Each structure stands twice: as structure tokens, then as C-alpha cells.
Amino acid sequence: MSRSLKALIGPSILNSDLSKLLEESQKLLDNGADYLHLDVMDGHFVPNLTFGHPIVKCLHNHIKDAFLETHMMVSKPEQWITPMADAGVNQYTFHIEPITNVEEVCRKIREHGMKAGVAIKPGTPVAEVEKYISVADMVLIMTVEPGFGGQKFMEEQMSKVQYLRKQYPLLNIEVDGGVGPSTIDCCANAGANMIVSGTAVIGAEDQAATINLLRNAVQRAIDKK
Numbered sequence: 001m002s003r004s005l006k007a008l009i010g011p012s013i014l015n016s017d018l019s020k021l022l023e024e025s026q027k028l029l030d031n032g033a034d035y036l037h038l039d040v041m042d043g044h045f046v047p048n049l050t051f052g053h054p055i056v057k058c059l060h061n062h063i064k065d066a067f068l069e070t071h072m073m074v075s076k077p078e079q080w081i082t083p084m085a086d087a088g089v090n091q092y093t094f095h096i097e098p099i100t101n102v103e104e105v106c107r108k109i110r111e112h113g114m115k116a117g118v119a120i121k122p123g124t125p126v127a128e129v130e131k132y133i134s135v136a137d138m139v140l141i142m143t144v145e146p147g148f149g150g151q152k153f154m155e156e157q158m159s160k161v162q163y164l165r166k167q168y169p170l171l172n173i174e175v176d177g178g179v180g181p182s183t184i185d186c187c188a189n190a191g192a193n194m195i196v197s198g199t200a201v202i203g204a205e206d207q208a209a210t211i212n213l214l215r216n217a218v219q220r221a222i223d224k225k
């Protein structure tokens, strides 16, 4: 948990031109991204493949000051803790669904000097992830089925965010999937403070203005409470 809640915008580079990963990442940082959200998929947990620690390491070597979160959409999250820590990852967010030793995985992530994020898919009840709040640094509530960018935001997932915010006023709560200028107020008012936005930011004519709009909406909602 953080001492005071902060609005943080972490663009997802999933739908960017991945042949220019460094250029795209640098552009997002120059345009005000607070952190970068890197979607790692293994073709098992989700029906898609992206990239792994070798690419993350190369990217980190060129943008050492950037805070990197990896969203591990993988069946064996424990397997990639050491290589991702070695690659320079700051926050290791993984799905709780495929494993039973969530506490142990969180502990190992922290021992490797990273923050631990616990994520749930839309079909997973919030109570399943609430169990791990004391051993994690952040909860990610997915607002699309993980695997692909550019999907429609699932508004019904906001009840999970509202519940968590009510119980845990200072918990870092992240939302991911279909979040952009048209859905940000819904996320912000529900209580999310960490915002992942892919296509809405990557495809924006003015990335800096879009990132600012998202951050301002979240900060406004935080200040109202």
C-alpha cells in the first residue's frame, strides 16, 4: 500500500509498432507516462504470444529510469521471476488463477526487489484476490478478457474496484482493458488509481493530451474523496 493515493498512468505498448519498441516507449515517457505496462503472454494462459525477458532487458538497458511493470499472462508465473528481475523489471504483476501458491510467489517477487501485483480475469470473484492484499503491492482488475488489446471495456467489473476501494482506501488498484477518455471517469469514480491504457493512448493524435486527460480524471476523483 502507498501512504497516499496517486494517479498513475501506465500505457500498454501491446498495440504499438513493436518493431520500434524503444522509440514507442520513449515517446510515451516523453509524453508523460508514469510507467510502462509490458504485456507478457505465453500462449497457454492466454491464446496469444508477445515477448519475454530478453526483450524487456534490452528495452530496460536504454530507458533505465523508467518504471517497468510486466503483466504476466502466463501459466507459471514463478518461472519468470528471476529473469524478469534481472531484466530490470520494477513491478511483476501476475494472475492468481493458474496457481495455488500465490503468497509464496509474492514473497519471491519481493525478495527479488520487485513490487508484486496480483491480477484477476473478469470471471474471477474479487474475494479470490482480496485474500492476498496483505502480501501484494497492487491489485489489477482486468476490464477485458486478457490476451488482446483493443477490446470493449467491461463496466460491470467496476463493482470489484468499488468494493476494494471502500475496504482499502490506500490500496493501489489498477484497471486494464478498454480504458481511454470515454471510460476513464467510470474507472476513476469507482476508485482505480493506476490506469493502463493501450490503443486509446497509442492511437491518440496527441498522446500527451490523452495521458493528461486520464491522469486529471483520476486525480479529480481522488481529491473528491
Ligand SMILES: O=C(CO)[C@H](O)[C@H](O)COP(=O)(O)O
Binding pocket: 012, 014, 015, 037, 039, 071, 144, 145, 146, 147, 148, 149, 150, 151, 176, 177, 178, 179, 196, 197, 198, 199, 200
Ligand atoms: O492486458 C492487456 C490485454 O490482455 C492490455 O494491457 C490491454 O488490453 C490494453 O489494451 P487496450 O487499452 O487497447 O485494451
